[in-house]
Structures are given as structure tokens and as C-alpha cells.
Amino acid sequence: xxxxxxxxxxxxxxxxxxxxxxxxxxxxxxxxxxxxxxxxxxxxxxxxxxxxxxxxxxxxxxxxxxxxxxxxxxxxxxxxxxxxxxxxxxxxxxxxxxxxxxxxxxxxxxxxxxxxxxxxxxxxxxxxxxxxxxxxxxxxxxxxxxxxxxxxxxxxxxxxxxxxxxxxxxxxxxxx
Amino acid sequence: xxxxxxxxxxxxxxxxxxxxxxxxxxxxxxxxxxxxxxxxxxxxxxxxxxxxxxxxxxxxxxxxxxxxxxxxxxxxxxxxxxxxxxxxxxxxxxxxxxxxxxxxxxxxxxxxxxxxxxxxxxxxxxxxxxxxxxxxxxxxxxxxxxxxxxxxxxxxxxxxxxxxxxxxxx
Numbered sequence: 001x002x003x004x005x006x007x008x009x010x011x012x013x014x015x016x017x018x019x020x021x022x023x024x025x026x027x028x029x030x031x032x033x034x035x036x037x038x039x040x041x042x043x044x045x046x047x048x049x050x051x052x053x054x055x056x057x058x059x060x061x062x063x064x065x066x067x068x069x070x071x072x073x074x075x076x077x078x079x080x081x082x083x084x085x086x087x088x089x090x091x092x093x094x095x096x097x098x099x100x101x102x103x104x105x106x107x108x109x110x111x112x113x114x115x116x117x118x119x120x121x122x123x124x125x126x127x128x129x130x131x132x133x134x135x136x137x138x139x140x141x142x143x144x145x146x147x148x149x150x151x152x153x154x155x156x157x158x159x160x161x162x163x164x165x166x167x168x169x170x171x172x173x174x175x176x
Numbered sequence: 177x178x179x180x181x182x183x184x185x186x187x188x189x190x191x192x193x194x195x196x197x198x199x200x201x202x203x204x205x206x207x208x209x210x211x212x213x214x215x216x217x218x219x220x221x222x223x224x225x226x227x228x229x230x231x232x233x234x235x236x237x238x239x240x241x242x243x244x245x246x247x248x249x250x251x252x253x254x255x256x257x258x259x260x261x262x263x264x265x266x267x268x269x270x271x272x273x274x275x276x277x278x279x280x281x282x283x284x285x286x287x288x289x290x291x292x293x294x295x296x297x298x299x300x301x302x303x304x305x306x307x308x309x310x311x312x313x314x315x316x317x318x319x320x321x322x323x324x325x326x327x328x329x330x331x332x333x334x335x336x337x338x339x340x341x342x343x344x345x346x
Contacts, residue, residue, distance in 0.1 A: 001177060014315060036222065043297065045182055046298065047237060047299065048271070048297055049235070049299065050267070050270060050272075050300060050301050050302060051300070051302060054270075059285060069218045070296075071240070071296070071297070072296065073270075073297060075269055084320065088178050088206045098290070105265075105268055106263065106267075106272065106273050106296070106306070107262050107263035107267075107268060107272075107274045107275055107279070108262060108263045108264060108265040108268030109262060110207055110262055110309065110311055112204055112206060112207075113180070113206055114203040120265070122271070124296050143177070143178050144177045145177060145183075145206065146177040146178065146179050146180065146183050147181075147182050147183020147184075148180060149180050149181035149182065149205070150182060150205050150243065152205050156265070163269075164269060165266045165267070165269035165270045166266055167264075167269075167270065167306075170266070170305070173233075173304050173305060175233040175303075175304075
């Protein structure tokens with residue numbers, strides 16, 4: 001079951017959901033609209049590799065915004081710190097942003113319980129499009145769980161977003 | 177409701193979820209990590225023309241502008257819960273899509289899932305790497321209808337089998 005806007009607000013009030021800063025006007029009937037942060041990380045290598053620490057460049061997005069190019073992936077933090085130890089967050093773009101051809105994640109919408117952070121958005125644009133820090137970019141929904149809950153304690157937890165892919169830290173693959 | 181990691185493990189142990197092979201180190205707080213199989217199909221603009229790519233330990237570079245069909249190394253499914261297939265954030269951060277807005281699994285399907293891989297930038301991937309995750313969801317009622325469609329029990333990447341795809345609407 002998905003939480004309604006009023007339930008999200010009540011759980012922010014009682015501490016079961018973290019949304020900081022929380023602005024009531026960003027509540028939707030069954031989601032909360034979050035904003036784009038201003039730290040952006042892009043890869044500098046021409047060909048990425050899932051097994052290595054790919055080189056990156058991080059910069060501050062100016063108030064005038066940046067134009068996303070379709071040929072690149074842009075890792076940008078959410079302005080809000082968000083998460084929950086009780087309800088599973090799932091993120092998605094706002095329809096206004098989808099209509100501009102902007103993906104805000106790349107098939108990675110599911111957030112682990114206990115991942116309480118500024119999340120790293122994976123921005124990808126279908127054609128060149130300008131985005132601005134602080135704009136309403138996506139929405140987060142919260143879902144009830146079934147079963148005993150355990151909390152995320154993984155490699156991204158204590159790092160400041162945006163964080164490049166840490167897939168190179170996965171256990172090495174054993175080939176025969 | 178979404179199953180937690182411990183609930184997924186219990187369901188695997190009592191046979192209500194199929195994850196083969198199963199290794200509890202792949203459990204997340206609310207999902208299970210799957211791995212990439214060792215074969216890709218590169219689909220041409222004519223959906224009937226597909227090229228088979230055998231993945232080796234040195235990896236393979238995916239190029240933007242193409243769709244590659246892969247599979248999960250695991251056999252995945254359930255007669256009781258709805259499966260959603262997604263990527264991992266580590267893989268999304270590399271610009272790799274695991275499906276093309278087709279994340280919903282049917283109750284009753286149990287197969288090596290066909291992945292629809294597309295990439296934003298050139299990126300090297302490896303067979304059997306940890307590439308995505310599946311989540312499992314409760315349904316409202318007892319299941320009365322199980323999927324037995326054209327992709328049921330697939331064990332390798334399967335290109336589109338829809339014979340109606342190129343037909344004009346009736």
C-alpha cells in the first residue's frame with residue numbers, strides 16, 4: 001500500500017519519514033515533490049567500465065542552470081535529505097519533467113530502508129534541456145512493508161551525494 | 177505491500193518465491209540482487225535481425241543507440257507475489273537501463289528474465305556481474321490466473337515474439 005500525502009506528513013511529524021527541509025506545499029495526493037540540488041558529477045572518461053573507478057569531475061550548478069546533453073549522464077544530489085526506516089521510498093520524475101524528456105533515474109527507483117541521505121539522481125535528457133538548482137524535479141512515494149525490517153548499511157551511506165558508481169567495489173566475479 | 181529482505185528469504189525457503197541459485201548475500205533491505213547472464217542479443221532495426229554476443233571475462237562495451245537483450249543469471253518468479261524488475265543504483269549511475277519501461281512480472285512466470293539493456297554512454301559490462309534487483313509485492317486477492325504466455329519459462333534472452341507487432345490495427 002502506498003501512503004497518501006496526509007500520511008506522509010504525519011510520518012514526517014512523528015519521525016518515521018525524514019524529509020529535510022519539509023515544505024507542506026510540496027505534498028501531492030500520494031507523493032512528495034523534491035528539488036534538484038546544485039552539486040553535479042559527470043564522468044570524464046569516454047568509455048565507462050563497471051569494474052573500475054571511472055574518473056569524474058564535480059561542479060556546482062550555477063543559478064542560471066546547466067543544459068543537459070543527451071550524450072551524457074549527470075549525477076546530481078537531491079536538495080532534500082530523505083529516507084525512512086519504516087516505509088520503502090520509490091522515486092520517479094514529475095510528469096512536468098518527463099514531458100521535457102528528462103529521466104531522473106536510470107531504472108533505479110527503489111530506495112533501501114535506512115538509506116537516509118541526499119539521494120543521487122541519475123539525470124539523462126532525450127534532447128538538450130536546461131535545468132536549474134532548486135527546481136522541483138521528482139517525487140517520492142512511500143510504501144508499507146511486509147516482513148521483518150532490516151536497514152541499509154551499504155557503501156553509499158556515509159558519502160556526500162552525488163556519488164559516482166561504486167560498482168567496482170562489488171566482490172570480484174569468479175570465472176572458471 | 178513490498179516484501180522486506182527477510183520476508184523474501186522466508187518465501188524462498190518455503191517455495192513461494194523462486195530465486196535459483198539463491199545466495200543470501202544478495203538480499204537487500206527490500207529486494208534481491210540478480211546477475212547478468214553470459215549471452216546478449218543485439219537487436220537490429222528490423223526486429224527479426226538479431227546478433228548473438230557471447231560475453232567473456234574481459235567484458236563487452238555497450239554502445240548508445242542500440243538495444244541489447246540479456247538475461248538474468250538467476251531463474252526468477254513466484255506464484256504468489258508480483259515481481260518488479262529494476263536496476264541497481266550502482267548501475268544506473270553508469271547510465272545503464274535494465275528495462276525499457278517494462279518492469280512488471282506476471283504471477284506464475286518463472287524464467288531467466290530477458291533484460292532490455294540500453295546505455296547513455298559507452299560502458300563495459302561483464303558476464304555474471306551484479307547488475308539489477310527484483311522486488312516482490314503482495315496482491316490483494318488469492319491468485320486465480322497465472323501467466324502461461326509466450327515468454328513463460330524462458331532460459332535465454334528472447335527477442336520479441338509478438339506476431340501482431342507489425343500488423344495494422346483491426
